[in-house]
Amino acid sequence: MPFSDVPEEMLDELVGHETVVGRPNLSLIHAVADWLDGHGISCRVLVGPEGDRANLFATIGDSEQPGYVLSGHVDVVPAGEPEWQADPFTLRRQDDRLIGRGACDMKGFVAAVLAAAPDLAKMTPAVPIHIALSYDEEAGCKGVPHMIATMPELCAPPLGCIVGEPTGLVPVLAHKGKAALRLRSRGVAGHSSRPDLGTNAIHALLPVLAAAQAQAQALEAGGPRDDRFAPPWSSLQIGTVAGGQALNIIPERAEAEIEARAIAGTEPRTLLAPVIEAAERECVATEWLSSYPPLALDEDDPLAALMAEMSGFAPIGAVSFGTEAGLFQQAGIPAIICGPGDIARAHRPEEYLTLPELHACHEMILALGRRCAA
Incomplete structure (x- = not known):
């Protein structure tokens, strides 16, 4: 089905592009660019350093005037769960439910924006509306920083940014930040009967993992609190551990991945400082996988x-979940979260958005357009 100004038809097309995080998305991005260009909307495809995926930035109105950014990501998490009742990349309707991977997180918001774009263009808003689509948000907002860095060349400093993650269309002022770290240890393989002739890579990781566990407990027991979040403290967890070939072989390699989630006012990477210190003592290599800051918009901000x-x-x-909103705020652009659906449906089999939710978001976008054209 071609792109359409009917929101559910637009969502059908978007879900049909398997833009799984970490994989190419150029076919979708170029299709969106063609759709916008066909309606006289100026846009730029911003290819990332990976070469096979891109952000997109479009402007409806005068780019030299301050306006509002509608931000969404087009990548989705994988859909390998056996509980899917049909192809997750073919949108299907069941009563009022529109079911498919990314329908809620967050191609529903993107569909509402793109379906509204032709009408927004006809409004010729005096205050411009920008459409910002990013890649690899699900890997820690990896794509959007490249777009934000380019924005001074694309438009006047925006008045605000609306990130359309699923909130039931309730505006949200704050979210936690996140940092993710990979640990790698190297040993010397050998027969397990002669541990004196080898070096166990898993054993080398253990003091570092113990430091991570201790930091997690310290944050829960005595770290800063912000009762707006659940849980109200910054958290840290060991997410993956891998290493070894067989029980009777001294493991030559081992690695683990750790994440920290920070309440507003805390830099996420600082939460992992005790882990990095332990890694340096144990000669364990560290690699930052991703990080993005918390969001904290003042309740008195005009955007709210x-x-x-x-x-x-x-x-x-x-x-408590994170978005690119903190990155926009860090760049000096006020940001807020407001999108259709429920985050509890995201990253699950049979993910869905309801038809009324999609249409309500579409109407909200058009209302913004009317306000900007007034």
């Missing part, structure tokens, strides 16, 4: 009032 009016809901304090 605008989104309360557009959505019909009063802003709430915080969510």
Whole structure:
């Protein structure tokens, strides 16, 4: 089905592109660019350093005037769960549910924006509306920093950014930040009967993992608190551990991945400092996988009032998941989260967005356009 200004048809097309995180997305990005160009909307395809995936930035209105950014990611998590009842990359309708990978997180928001784009263009808004689509958000917001770095060449400093992650269209003022770290240890292989002739790579990791566990416990027991979040403290966890070939072989290699999630006011990477110190003592290599800052928008910010009016809901304090909103704020652009659906449906089999949710978001985007054209 070709792109359409009918939101559910647009969502059908978007879900049909298997833009799994870490994989190419150029076919979708170029299709979106062609759709926008066909409606006279200026856009730029911004290929990332990977070469096979890109961000997209489009402007409706005068780019030299301050405006609003509608930000969403087009990558989705894998869909290998056996509980899917049909092809997860073919949108299907069941009553009012639109089911497919990414329908809720967050191609539903992107579909609402793109379906509204032709009408927004006809409004010729005096305050421009920008569409910012990014890649590899699910890998720690890896794509959007390249776009943010280019934005001074693309538009005047924006008045604000609306990130359309699923919040039930309730504006959200804050979220946690995140940092992810990989640990790698190297040993010397040998027969397990002669440990004196080898070096166990897994054993080398253990003091570092113990430091991670201790830091996690310290953050929960005595770290800073912010009751807007659940849990109200910064957290740290060991997510993966791998190493060894067989029980009777001294493991030559081992690695682990650790993440920290930081409440507002805390730099996520600092939470992993005790882990890095332990790794240096044990000669374990470290590699940053990703990081993005927390979001903390003042409740008195004009963007909060605008989104309360557009959505019909009063802003709430915080969510514990992360988004690119913190990166926009770090770049000096006020940011807020507001999108259709429920985050509890994300990253699960039979992920869905309801038809009323999709249409309500579409109407919210059009309302923003009318406000910008007034």
